[in-house]
Amino acid sequence: MASSKKGALHLLTTLVFLALATTVFSQLSPNFYDYSCPAALNTIQRxxxxxxxxxxxxxxxxxxLHFHDCFVNGCDGSLLLDPTSTIDSEKNALANINSARGFEVVDQIKSxxxxxxxxxxxxxxxxxxxAAKDSVVALGGASWKVQLGRRDSTTASRSQANADIPAPNFNLQQLIxxxxxQGLNEKDLVALSGGHTVGLxxxxxxxDxxxxxxxxDPNFAQQLKRRCPRTGGDTILSPLDSTTKSFDTAYFSDLVKQRGLLRSDQALFNGGSTxxxxxxxxxxSYAFSNDFGESMIKMGNIKPLTGNQGQIRLNCRTVN
Structure with a gap:
């Protein structure tokens, strides 16, 4: 009886250890490539x-690209997959088609x-x-420790992308x-929306x-109407904030002045909880930089594939 209890206890201890080991080794870490490829991060940055x-x-x-990847079944590189007979590419989702760009740069980084x-x-x-972090830094923003160790998915979902990527006409409650x-709160929403301080x-x-x-702001609206006619001109571009080439806090200053470009931007400052x-x-700017970095880390932790899940793609556009 005593030996069977010992055996059961040993089995339980082993199972607990294995569970803990799986948990520990499946966690992302900023040092993930320190031994397998010390040159990786400097190469990406370059x-x-x-x-x-x-x-x-x-x-x-x-x-x-990182944002739109993470919001669809987690941060797994699914957005990068080209369409095939078995891949319903997220590149063809409403938020990405003729809009998402930078894929050639990702190819250059991978090579x-x-x-x-x-x-x-x-x-x-x-x-x-x-690349998301390095882009922010290159545009004048603050850095953060990127957690690493994700693996790549072998599937993609255009329908999931259509359902999960927030639309530019969302109101505050829809955004929240x-x-x-995605496991993100109101602070994450506001901080990550600050990414609209760059881009068009x-x-x-x-x-609309x-x-x-x-x-x-009536003057802001009038200025935009000169660029964007009521009919036609759908692909004409306008900056998301007044300093679109610098990663700063102008986006939020613009919202306070009711000069948010997108309806979903201005929703963040419209008498609501944000x-x-x-x-x-x-x-x-310190509070924004700090919170933005924390929220980027949190977003990067959305359902990553780790351990033996997924694969390391040879080509980011195709499954191995």
Whole structure:
């Protein structure tokens, strides 16, 4: 009887150890590539810096790719997969088609980092996470410790992308609900929306706002109407904030002045629960930088594939 109890106790201890080990080893870590490829992060940074120096807008595009990847079944590189007979590509989702860009830069990073590592070691999902951080830094924003160790998915879902990526006409409650479904709170919503301090948006995404909304500065609306006609001109681009090539707090200052470009932007400062945070970020760049970094880390932890899950793609556009 005593020996059977000992055996049972030993089995239980072993199972607990294995469970803990699985938990420990499945966690993301900023040091994940320290031994397998010490040159990985510097290589990614070098390619991103060169791309941003060539075209400032690409920094916003790379940041957006990471966001749109993480919001669809987690941060797994699924957005990068091209359409095939078995892949219903997220590139064709409403929020991405003729809009998401920067895929060629991701290809350049993948090629350079694989060469630096001597073999495919760094996942495409991790490349997106690091490139997002390096883009923010290249545009004048603060850095953060990117958690690493994600693996790449072998599937994609256009329908899930259509359902999960927030739309530019969302109101505050829709935004809060959308972020909550990803495990993100109101602070994350406001901080991550600050990514709109860089980049451009198409006329089709703000046309209804400038011609119909009342919570918009009249001079700002008039200025936009000269660029974006009531009919036609859907692909004409306008900056998301007044300093679109710099990662700063102008986005929030603009919201306080009712000069948010998208309806979903101005929803953050429209008499609701997020007003105070928008106001704080508008004059406290340290608070914004700190919270943005924390929220990027939190977003990067949405359902990552780790351990033996998924794969390390040889080509970010295709499954191995």
């Amino acid at each position: 390619v991103v810096r060169a791309a941003v120096n060539k075209e400032k807008r690409i920094g916003a595009s790379l940041l957006r 350079a980092v694989d060469k630096a590592c001597g073999r495919p070691v760094v996942s495409c999902a991790d490349i997106l996470a690091v 609900d959308n972020f909550n479904r 948006a198409k006329c089709q995404n703000f046309k 706002r400038i011609y119909n909304d009342t919570n918009i 007003d105070s945070l928008v106001k704080q970020y508008s004059y406290n």
